[in-house]
Amino acid sequence: MAAVGDGAIELLVCGxxxxxxxxxxxxGRPPDEHERSCPxxxxxxxxxxxxxxxxxxxxxxxxxxxxxxxxSVMGAVRAAPRLADTLLLDSPLGPNRLARPAAxxxxxAAVDAMDGMRARSCRIExxxxxxxxxxxxxxxxxxxxxxxxxxxxxRQTVFAASEQVLGVPLRRVDIEVVDLWET
Amino acid sequence: xxxxxxxxxxTAVASMAAAxxxxxxxxxxxSAELAPDPEPFVRVAxxxxxxxxxxxxxxxxQRSVTRTLAEQWGRSxxxxxxxxEVALP
Numbered sequence: 138m139a140a141v142g143d144g145a146i147e148l149l150v151c152g153x154x155x156x157x158x159x160x161x162x163x164x165g166r167p168p169d170e171h172e173r174s175c176p177x178x179x180x181x182x183x184x185x186x187x188x189x190x191x192x193x194x195x196x197x198x199x200x201x202x203x204x205x206x207x208x209s210v211m212g213a214v215r216a217a218p219r220l221a222d223t224l225l226l227d228s229p230l231g232p233n234r235l236a237r238p239a240a241x242x243x244x245x246a247a248v249d250a251m252d253g254m255r256a257r258s259c260r261i262e263x264x265x266x267x268x269x270x271x272x273x274x275x276x277x278x279x280x281x282x283x284x285x286x287x288x289x290x291x292r293q294t295v296f297a298a299s300e301q302v303l304g305v306p307l308r309r310v311d312i313e314v315v316d317l318w319e320t
Numbered sequence: 321x322x323x324x325x326x327x328x329x330x331t332a333v334a335s336m337a338a339a340x341x342x343x344x345x346x347x348x349x350x351s352a353e354l355a356p357d358p359e360p361f362v363r364v365a366x367x368x369x370x371x372x373x374x375x376x377x378x379x380x381x382q383r384s385v386t387r388t389l390a391e392q393w394g395r396s397x398x399x400x401x402x403x404x405e406v407a408l409p
Contacts, residue, residue: 223402226375230386233378234402243370246408302406304375 149177159185224261225268226304232268237261240303244272247298248291253279257315261305269308272299277316288312328393330354337362337399340388341381346372350404360397362389367405374403 149155153171158178161168162185172178223234245256257275264271272295278287292310299307330353338352341364350365364385368377378401385399 226378226403228375228379228382230379230382231398231400233375233382233400235374235378236402236404239403239406240374242408243406246370302371302373304373304378 149175149181151175151177153178155181158182162186163189224263224270224303224305227268235303235305240299240305243302244274244295244298247294247302248274248276251287251290251294253282254287254291255318263305264308269306270299271308272310273313274310275313275315277318278314280317280319284314288314333360333362333389333393333397336388336392337364337385340385341366341401343388344377344380344384347377347381348407354397360389360395362397362399363402364399365402365404367407368403369407370409374406378403 149158151171153175158168158172158181161172162182168178168182172182222237224237224240226233226235240261241259244259244261248254248256248259255277257277259275260273262271262273263269274291274295276288276291278284291312295310296307299305333354334352337354338349341347341349341352346369348367350367352362352364355361355363362385364381366378366381368374381401382399385401386397389395389397389399
């Protein structure tokens with residue numbers, strides 16, 4: 138199987154998108170003419186069908202979690218977030234903390250609310266010594282959008298959301314457009 | 321009346337801290353604990369609704385917990401608040 142680009146689309150040796158073959162098998166639709174005669178498609182179809190059967194068999198099995206599961210989950214919840222995965226927040230009584238994943242989710246949501254833009258990833262770092270942070274965003278944009286103007290608006294939105302919602306002042310926002318989508 | 325010995329357990333201190341944190345509007349307390357430090361150190365983890373300023377809410381919770389512990393426990397504690405979750409719509 139060949140990977141194209143970042144691996145977002147996986148092509149079989151024959152050039153057909155493997156996801157299309159898998160989707161057909163999972164939906165229970167018969168293979169088309171090419172797939173019936175192509176050894177690569179036939180193998181992919183059979184593999185997906187076998188996996189689908191196994192998944193459905195496991196899905197109907199009753200789940201009987203041991204009593205320790207609740208304690209384990211609550212322990213994990215209490216332990217999170219780790220100090221290393223937090224941002225510092227200014228306070229007159231000494232610094233408080235903000236979970237980095239929560240902060241990133243807020244900034245991604247601010248970008249997602251914009252017309253024609255979707256956040257993919259968001260990394261926030263506080264280089265120190267203060268609470269000022271740097272943000273690195275990857276985004277997807279609607280095809281045809283003026284990318285320079287759109288990313289400038291994203292930058293403004295992220296600056297504002299970080300200050301007004303998180304309470305974390307920003308020093309810089311780096312934006313990388315990693316994908317486009319067509320409506 | 322003879323001497324009276326008062327001992328407040330870690331659990332009781334954590335409960336005071338949680339109640340004081342909950343008194344701040346919009347705050348959901350996820351955990352509160354008295355850390356095993358030489359000096360009283362209280363950690364509180366909270367969830368807040370989106371739109372509220374995380375820094376300001378954390379500071380309000382910190383003030384509330386610090387004041388409550390001083391009044392009810394009679395000791396001054398360092399309080400650190402962690403905003404662990406922001407509830408997005």
